[in-house]
Amino acid sequence: MPLFEALKKYHEKKVTPFDVPGHKHGKGLPELADFIGEKVLQVDVNSMKPLDFLNDPSSVIKEAQELAAQAFSADHCFFLVNGTTSAVQAMIMSTCNPGEKVILPRNAHKSAINGLILSGAQPVYIQPQINPQLGIAMGVTVESVELAIAENPDAKAVFIINPTYYGYTGNIREIVKLAHRHGMAVLVDEAHGAHFGFSDGLPQDAMSAGADMSSVSLHKTGGSLTQSSLLLMREGLIDPGKVRAIINLTQTTSASYLLMSSLDVARKSLATNGSENLQEILGISSWARESINAIDGLYAFGKELLDGKGVYNFDETKLGINVTGIGMTGFEAYDILRDEYNIQMELGDATNILAIISLGDAMDSVSKLVGALRDMAVRFGKEKIKIKTPPLKNPEVIVSPRNAFYGMKRTVKLSEAKGMICAESVMAYPPGIPIVAMGEKINEEMIEYIGFIKGQKTTLSGTKDPNVEYIEVLGY
Incomplete structure (x- = not known):
């Protein structure tokens, strides 16, 4: 862990700081130091020669990025402290000039829409497959991508979500092959798939499927600190020098070493222990899904929905639960779990709630969730209702x-x-x-x-x- 180890060495030297940040190893913020710990603030430091520079890395950050690229089956890796939002924007800006087309599903995150604004690219939306019972969009089919390419042969890139927020994926390998046959780059929003490449029990990750770039929220499912992320790429259609220049347009010149070193540590953890740990997590997730489906009125959906098309595979660590059978919206269930049971879910929507089971979970925490759901269904449940679902068909795009x-x-x-x-x-x-x-x-x-x-x-x-x-x- 070259970057993390360099940061520890800096701390051991007990340097007297006359650089920024102004809290000077936490001495200027005693209340914060008392709450989060002095050591945290003592390593909240600025770029310097022993710790390298993120905007132009040449030593420990460069080495840490190379190790991450190797772990994630990529040719290049860029550490990001602006979250995966900046990675998604960098992918689009690296491949599309103003006025050029990018094919993407309309259920893309707002960061992709903002990437279109920054790049000036013109969206060509694909309709993702829809599950009307759950009221959610799934993956896109190979056929829908093929049709979009046929109608827009001048498009520069195909943008894919792998997986969706609820864990479903399309056939990413075939989509990559199809796009490459037409000379189009494949960009993958893999915000919720940081763990994919470390277990055979999970869907295929973008890099091993041959994608050109993927944005990975290591903080979501890989264990790094919130806001830390990776941008992965392979040699070929995209110039890594151009990618670095575009990242530096928006990324801070005062990158947090807390965030960057957490990427280094999380990468090592996944590379050395990921397979074993994920096997345990998948077992816990499977138990939870089975237990929840035994509760009258609740439906924890999973691989039974796979159809080989837009629902090609599923990440079982995503525990999505439809609550309409107990007469609730997902918004109501989300609030009840937080306010009555002190359980924080990832999200609630019109019909579902979502729990993310990750490397930091264990049977005791998941058992608490299952018990709360069982109690909630009895205490707050009502007759099954039909709930308004979000607009799931592609809207009409009038201007970029x-x-x-x-x-x-x-x-x-x-x-x-x-x-x-x-x-x-x-x-x-x-x-x-x-x-x-x-x-x-x-x-x-x-x-x-x-x-x-x-x-x-x-x-x-x-x-x-x-x-x-x-x-x-x-x-x-």
Whole structure:
């Protein structure tokens, strides 16, 4: 762990700092030091020769990145401290110039939409496969990618999600082969798949499938600190020098050594113990799914939904639970678990809740969740209900997200915005998938669903109006 070890050596030397940060090893923030520990602040340091420089690494950071590339079956790896958001944006900006097309599913994260704004790329949306019972989008089929390529042979890249938030994947290997036959780069949002390459019991990871770039949230399922991420790439269609230059456009010049060293440690942990640890986690997840499905009214979905197409594989560490059978929305169940049982779920949506089972979990914590769900179904359960699901069909894109972002705008009541072109994005976070994005025509279904979300007292973001009573549209 070259970077982590260098940071430990720095700490052991007890250096007297006259550089930034200004808290000077925590002495300037005694309350914070008392709460999180002095050692944490003593290694919250600035770039220097013994610790290398993230924007132009030549020693310990370079070596740590090379080890990560090897562990993740990539040719190059870039450490990121701006989260996978910056990785997704860098992928799109590295492959698409203004006006050029990128093929992507509409259930992409808002970071991909923002990448379109930054790059000026034109989206060609693919309709992901839909599960109407669960009210969620799944993966995309090889056939839908093939059709999009046939209709847009000038596209520069195909952008794929591997996996979706709920753990489902498409046939990534075949999609990669198809795109490469047409000279298109394959970019993969693998935010929730950092652990894929370390267990045979999980879906295939992007790099081993032959993708050109993938963005990996090591902090989500690999154990590094929140906001730390990896951008992986292979030689061929994309210039690594260009990628580094694009990353440096937006990445801080004051990168956190706490975040970077956590990437180094998490990589080592996965590379040395990942297979054994993940086998245990998969066993716990399987027990939890079986136990939850024995609770009347709850449905923990999994591999039974696989169809070899847009639902090609499934990550069993994603524990998605449909709660409509106990008369609840996912938003309600999410709040009840937090407020009544002191359990924090990853998300709640219109019909489901999601728990992520990761390397930091054990049987005791998962047993607590199963027990809480069993009790919740009895105490708070009602008759099964049909709940409004989000708009799941691709919207009509009128102008590119970039042109919408920079266009002339006016503010109108959301209730009166039907047929207008949206000039901002509206989303619940998580999952951060826009209900309506910049440049899209607003339809009645979008307006109704936003109203439903507001009624669930769920936080909506993306609009200037914090109450989402008004929305910005294009025009004078």
